[in-house]
Amino acid sequence: MKADLQKNEQRILLFSVFILSLCGIIYELVLGSLASYLLGNPVQQYSVTIGVFLSSMGLGSYLSRYITKNLIKAFVRIEIFLGLIGGISVVLLNYFFSFSVSFYMLHVFFLVVIGTLVGLEIPLLTRILKSYGALKDIISNVLTLDYIGGLGGSLLFPLILFPYLGRYLTSIFVGVINIAVAVIVIVKIVDYSRRKLDLSLAFASLIILLFLAVNSDWVTAILNKKMFYDDIVFSKRSKYQEIVLTRSGDDFRLYLDGSLQFSTSDEYRYHEMLVYPPVMICGGRNISVLVLGGGDGLAVRELLRFKNVLHVTLVELDEYMVDLARNNSTLKTINNHSLSNERVYVVTGDAYDYLTKNSLKYDVIIADFPDPHDETVSKLYTDSFFKIVKRSLKSDGVFVTQSTSPLFAREAFWCINNTLGTVFKNVIPYHVFIPTFGDWGFNIGMDRYIKPGEIDESANSKFFTKETFKAAMHFPPDSDVVKTEINKFNRPILYLYYLKGWKNSDY
DSSP: OHHHHHHHHHHHHHHHHHHHHHHHHHHHHHHHHHHHHHHOOHHHHHHHHHHHHHHHHHHHHHHGGGOOSOHHHHHHHHHHHHHHHHHHHHHHHHHTOOSSHHHHHHHHHHHHHHHHHHHHHHHHHHHHHGGGSOHHHHHHHHHHHHHHHHHHHHHHIIIIIHHHHHHHHHHHHHHHHHHHHHHHHHHHOTTOOSHHHHHHHHHHHHHHHHHHHHTHHHHHHHHHHHHOSSEEEEEEEOSSOEEEEEEETTEEEEEETTEEEEETTTHHHHHHHHHHHHHHHTTTSOEEEEEEEOTTSHHHHHHTTOTTEEEEEEEESOHHHHHHHHHOHHHHHHTTTGGGSTTEEEEESOHHHHHHHOOOOEEEEEEEOOOOOSHHHHGGGSHHHHHHHHHTEEEEEEEEEEOOOTTTTHHHHHHHHHHHHTTOSEEEEEEEEETTTEEEEEEEEESSOOOGGGSOOOSOOSSOOHHHHHHHTOOOGGGSOOOOOOOBTTBOTHHHHHHHHHTTOOO
């Protein structure tokens, strides 16, 4: 009977190893993704997060030697504290967010505390399990389950937890699991002392986390209010990004992962300058257009003003964004129901993948991608990507891409220009002032030459004219041409130029 009881306790403790390893890797991923979301530069944020977290685990492993008595009780209290502090970490970091050194120190503080507690777990469990069997078997079992748990957490977070729960609820969910492990150990380990006290601590912590989970909408509204000054009229996490729509009077603004995408007060300047030049370069002939990105439907709205645009294909990664642009009353009013127009065909998927498999030829291709703020997005501005874009263009086709600010990210803008120049014979850089964004740039690539005065000017525009376009091609000394490297798939230098340029900007 005693042997069966010990075997049951051993199974519980070994299963705890698997669960706690899974939780530990998820904490690391949650904090890394949060830092990337709030501060940008994912490569740097994940590198710092992993480095600090792993070194803190090492610190925890070292400190475990000083715990010599009541190992099970120490383990349980570590789990309760880890569950509570890990569960509320995302809430507190969001609430105290600022672009200051103090916030970064708070982020590192949570990494150190959580990493140290995670580092304490395995050494303590190994020492506890030593009394249940041969040390070589115990170490083998513990390390095996630890590594499998790490794999489970690294798959569970990006495939299920993050897309469907988001960071906030994921951190609470994992915290609850930690505390649940503590409760199971308290209840199932026969010789556990001071059971009532530790159960009280566990249930008090669970109540705090469950309160935050049940009131997630209310807490999220408070956190969003800290992030956004205007009234929030819509907020939702899709599989790929956080979508927030705000309103201040007649001005609506769309934010994706905290980055402003447009303001209705001046977005027409951006979208007219993005869409009109390539379409007008084609003259009055009938054309087909491919739009990459731009799931809000605003670029498509401008294209539909041209009668000679017979067909528009929109490729957007986020299906939820497309659905929102089609069905949200505010957004479909802003985009003039563009994504429901019979001339528009929408494809949900990756632009790179679409172009790789595409066999059609387009007269105009428009890239309305996010800024190249990280290595992932930067691949959409590489010479490799521009080559597959060119493959989908007709011989006299025109390609245009938004290219960030030539004033605030001067090297990034001209890096895009120089990279396009390795693929297209003629590259036309131009820029426009947009009040909510500042000075903003674009680049046109094509294999033919045309003078600005030769373009058609038949559109009913608010801002764009021939003279506007001619003036837009003039760059003052503080944003004029600079020498840069070419942005390549295996060496995406662009995002480093981008981060360097925007680091000291007030926009």
